[in-house]
Amino acid sequence: MDKKQLTKQVGAFWAHYSYIVVMFVVMIVYAITISANGSSFRWSHITAILSSQNTCIIGTMAIGMALVVLTGQIDLSIGSSLVFTTSACIVVFNITNSILAMIAAALVVGAILGFINGALVGLAKMPPFIATMGTMLIYRSLSLSVVRSMDTAISGSTSSQFAMLRANSKYDFLRFTFGTGKILSIPYITLVFLLMVGLFIFVTKMTKYGKSIYAVGSNEKAAHLSGINTTFIKVSVYVVTGLLVGVASVLQACKLGNVTPASSGKSYEMYAIAAIVLGGISMAGGKGNLLGIIFGALSYTTVNFIIVSIPSLTVDIQDTFQGLVLIIVILIQTVSPVIKEKAHIARRRRQAEAEGKQN
Amino acid sequence: MKRILEMSHISKAFGGVKVLTDVHLEVNEGEVHALLGENGAGKSTLMNILSGVLQADSGKITFLGKDYYTPTINQMEEAGIAFVHQELNVINDLSVVDNIFLTRELTRKFGLIDQKKQTQKTKELFESLGVEIDPGAMVRTLKTSEKQLLEICKALYTDAKLIILDEPTTSLSNEEIDHLFGILSKLREQGKSFIFISHKMPEIFAIADRYTVFRNGHFISSGDIKDTTPRDITSDMVGKTFVDVDMYEQRELGEEVLTLDNLSGRGFNNVDLSFRKGEIVAFTGLAGSGASEVMQTMFGALPIEGGSITYKGKKLDGSIAYFMKNKIGMLPTNRKENSVIKDLTILENFYIAEHVLSLRKPVISKAAEEAKYQEQKEKLRIKAASSADAITSLSGGNQQKVFLAKWLNTGAEVLLFNNPTRGVDVGAKAEIYKLILEFARSGKTVIFNTLEIPEVQKIADRCVVFYAGQVAAILDHKDVSERTVMNYSTGIQSQR
Numbered sequence: 001m002d003k004k005q006l007t008k009q010v011g012a013f014w015a016h017y018s019y020i021v022v023m024f025v026v027m028i029v030y031a032i033t034i035s036a037n038g039s040s041f042r043w044s045h046i047t048a049i050l051s052s053q054n055t056c057i058i059g060t061m062a063i064g065m066a067l068v069v070l071t072g073q074i075d076l077s078i079g080s081s082l083v084f085t086t087s088a089c090i091v092v093f094n095i096t097n098s099i100l101a102m103i104a105a106a107l108v109v110g111a112i113l114g115f116i117n118g119a120l121v122g123l124a125k126m127p128p129f130i131a132t133m134g135t136m137l138i139y140r141s142l143s144l145s146v147v148r149s150m151d152t153a154i155s156g157s158t159s160s161q162f163a164m165l166r167a168n169s170k171y172d173f174l175r176f177t178f179g180t181g182k183i184l185s186i187p188y189i190t191l192v193f194l195l196m197v198g199l200f201i202f203v204t205k206m207t208k209y210g211k212s213i214y215a216v217g218s219n220e221k222a223a224h225l226s227g228i229n230t231t232f233i234k235v236s237v238y239v240v241t242g243l244l245v246g247v248a249s250v251l252q253a254c255k256l257g258n259v260t261p262a263s264s265g266k267s268y269e270m271y272a273i274a275a276i277v278l279g280g281i282s283m284a285g286g287k288g289n290l291l292g293i294i295f296g297a298l299s300y301t302t303v304n305f306i307i308v309s310i311p312s313l314t315v316d317i318q319d320t321f322q323g324l325v326l327i328i329v330i331l332i333q334t335v336s337p338v339i340k341e342k343a344h345i346a347r348r349r350r351q352a353e354a355e356g357k358q359n
Numbered sequence: 360m361k362r363i364l365e366m367s368h369i370s371k372a373f374g375g376v377k378v379l380t381d382v383h384l385e386v387n388e389g390e391v392h393a394l395l396g397e398n399g400a401g402k403s404t405l406m407n408i409l410s411g412v413l414q415a416d417s418g419k420i421t422f423l424g425k426d427y428y429t430p431t432i433n434q435m436e437e438a439g440i441a442f443v444h445q446e447l448n449v450i451n452d453l454s455v456v457d458n459i460f461l462t463r464e465l466t467r468k469f470g471l472i473d474q475k476k477q478t479q480k481t482k483e484l485f486e487s488l489g490v491e492i493d494p495g496a497m498v499r500t501l502k503t504s505e506k507q508l509l510e511i512c513k514a515l516y517t518d519a520k521l522i523i524l525d526e527p528t529t530s531l532s533n534e535e536i537d538h539l540f541g542i543l544s545k546l547r548e549q550g551k552s553f554i555f556i557s558h559k560m561p562e563i564f565a566i567a568d569r570y571t572v573f574r575n576g577h578f579i580s581s582g583d584i585k586d587t588t589p590r591d592i593t594s595d596m597v598g599k600t601f602v603d604v605d606m607y608e609q610r611e612l613g614e615e616v617l618t619l620d621n622l623s624g625r626g627f628n629n630v631d632l633s634f635r636k637g638e639i640v641a642f643t644g645l646a647g648s649g650a651s652e653v654m655q656t657m658f659g660a661l662p663i664e665g666g667s668i669t670y671k672g673k674k675l676d677g678s679i680a681y682f683m684k685n686k687i688g689m690l691p692t693n694r695k696e697n698s699v700i701k702d703l704t705i706l707e708n709f710y711i712a713e714h715v716l717s718l719r720k721p722v723i724s725k726a727a728e729e730a731k732y733q734e735q736k737e738k739l740r741i742k743a744a745s746s747a748d749a750i751t752s753l754s755g756g757n758q759q760k761v762f763l764a765k766w767l768n769t770g771a772e773v774l775l776f777n778n779p780t781r782g783v784d785v786g787a788k789a790e791i792y793k794l795i796l797e798f799a800r801s802g803k804t805v806i807f808n809t810l811e812i813p814e815v816q817k818i819a820d821r822c823v824v825f826y827a828g829q830v831a832a833i834l835d836h837k838d839v840s841e842r843t844v845m846n847y848s849t850g851i852q853s854q855r
Contacts, residue, residue, distance in 0.1 A: 208714035218702035225691045227680040227715035286702040
């Protein structure tokens with residue numbers, strides 16, 4: 001009896017918090033590979049994961065993606081949006097040398113890009129996949145064509161990059177005090193990411209707006225008949241995503257100091273989706289906890305680190321492993337109820353046939 | 360006469376709610392067997408078990424001498440059982456021929472489809488049945504009745520021995536019904552059997568040979584149609600207690616609060632009605648009568664196309680949220696599709712509509728919400744363990760009560776209930792009637808849409824009968840009877 005109860009409890013924990021288990025398993029594997037390399041697993045390994053751009057920048061954008069996915073939609077443009085907003089905020093910084101102007105530019109531009117997505121999907125009723133695929137192409141290509149023709153005194157670099165001007169007086173503060181700085185051995189940019197997750201856990205759990213996001217994703221018709229303005233909700237999550245892309249672009253600028261339109265942020269939308277799926281958020285909409293994003297993003301980064309730490313593996317094979325981890329984790333989540341159901345029916349069938357024979 | 364189907368001791372529960380308890384069904388060769396019962400009696404569930412869509416929790420199916428316990432859809436199809444669903448399963452973008460031969464195409468060399476032979480076979484089949492449909496036509500262009508016949512033909516082509524017809528006449532005209540019945544009779548002579556699900560008595564007595572009645576998931580009676588009367592079958596269907604209990608009470612009604620003035624909208628025209636404070640008004644009408652559409656228009660869920668809606672001297676027109684702000688609430692029909700937000704908890708489902716009205720305070724106060732919920736839970740006698748449980752953990756009746764509470768909680772003075780008792784068990788139905796009476800006593804105006812006349816007799820002060828998008832009659836409580844309402848709702852009679 002006790003054993004049964006225990007398995008039930010373990011099952012319930014797995015159903016709600018599988019992302020925590022996943023992260024610990026991945027961490028343990030990482031620790032093993034490190035010790036196999038002859039060194040020992042230290043706190044610095046963990047802060048490296050925490051401060052990685054995969055965790056902080058993709059993680060911040062993944063919060064927006066999670067909101068979009070919770071409403072049953074998708075945003076493929078976030079990687080390109082990141083390039084566009086980072087370009088814009090670097091240019092503004094180079095011209096003004098003002099931190100506030102830079103942040104404002106990132107947020108405003110991000111929100112506009114998000115609103116364009118939202119308007120296409122929510123107002124023009126286009127399929128989200130197609131609409132955001134279109135803007136994904138547009139946003140990146142616009143940055144690319146601008147960088148080639150811009151005066152290097154404003155773009156801050158050669159013809160292929162936007163870079164923050166070292167000559168600006170705020171450069172050192174942004175890049176070194178904030179961008180790569182730490183407090184209590186936790187990087188500032190990690191704190192920004194955690195702060196954003198905390199803020200949006202609050203929004204989704206404790207505000208009426210948050211509940212309506214879940215309602216729209218779970219049953220749009222019922223949400224509409226409850227008086228919720230479903231179009232507003234569906235457009236707004238794209239705008240919020242744009243704002244979060246703005247935040248991520250400030251992190252990108254401060255951590256790396258530059259952005260390369262041709263290559264920066266490529267496939268980030270896929271990595272963000274991977275992070276939220278590993279974080280236990282359902283792609284079908286309406287289900288999932290934003291807390292999972294922290295663990296999802298960490299798991300995802302750690303898998304990268306594991307691959308890098310194994311000398312015989314090249315970077316080229318990285319995506320294969322990431323893909324495999326993703327498929328395995330999702331497989332466990334989708335297959336276990338099917339197996340359970342099959343086992344139940346088989347048991348039923350045996351019982352029924354046994355009864356049939358008795359009669 | 361040869362018995363071809365025997366279903367015995369079948370039970371089935373969904374998440375703790377028993378929908379079938381130890382039921383039986385026997386069908387002979389060459390007969391039309393009427394399966395009768397109210398909405399929620401378990402007919403569809405049993406048919407889904409028979410066709411392998413659902414698995415019974417216990418019991419046995421014997422078909423053509425072979426035993427099945429938990430068959431799959433394919434097994435039952437191969438055995439010779441075909442299911443013509445109420446919502447037709449034809450593919451609109453294929454031709455008639457392609458639909459009939461879908462997944463069993465006749466082929467020539469290299470697996471190419473032999474279109475000629477398929478068309479020929481289809482023509483032969485249609486001729487033998489007297490069906491007049493162009494085999495080459497796109498299914499999209501067919502009338503509903505033709506689609507229905509197409510489904511039956513499809514089943515016959517697979518050599519089905521037993522065809523289940525789930526309310527096949529709902530959207531058919533009288534001539535079309537006659538035509539369908541002619542074809543059924545012909546097939547019956549050829550030894551085919553039918554299970555015919557319907558609750559229209561005249562049809563059953565015109566076509567069926569034998570019948571089985573279910574009530575609330577239980578087997579009630581079975582026998583030859585010629586040995587019974589519509590009255591007996593009806594009382595088997597609704598049960599004694601159901602007909603006898605009279606809870607109606609005459610009440611003092613308040614002033615007129617809501618008027619529809621020459622209102623037109625999707626599927627209805629020129630509706631003039633007025634409602635008083637504390638009044639209970641029933642809307643009724645067959646599918647397509649416009650009753651449900653009028654209700655949805657009164658809530659902003661469908662657009663006003665002409666005329667006006669006035670509540671306490673103010674003309675209303677706008678979004679659903681606008682109507683909610685003006686004290687109108689609507690419980691939609693089809694709970695699962697339109698009310699249940701399955702990923703939210705009971706408390707969240709309860710509060711989701713109120714949130715729309717209180718957006719000025721964007722942050723939720725959980726303690727206050729919980730207290731409010733507990734108060735309503737007490738008042739509406741909702742049986743639920745924790746408010747943090749999933750809404751889907753509740754029985755149908757309790758879910759519906761949560762949604763009633765959800766609308767009360769918006770402070771609505773006019774409550775529109777569209778089929779509030781659909782898909783809930785008899786006990787919960789009675790509870791819902793009591794609650795509606797309580798709401799009215801406390802000064803709310805309740806308008807409910809229903810297809811079940813006993814419901815109207817139980818609680819309504821007045822009954823508005825719709826026919827073909829118009830008000831056919833407004834009946835006072837004492838004038839409501841099954842026969843009068845039927846006459847008005849089928850257009851046999853009209854007050855105006």
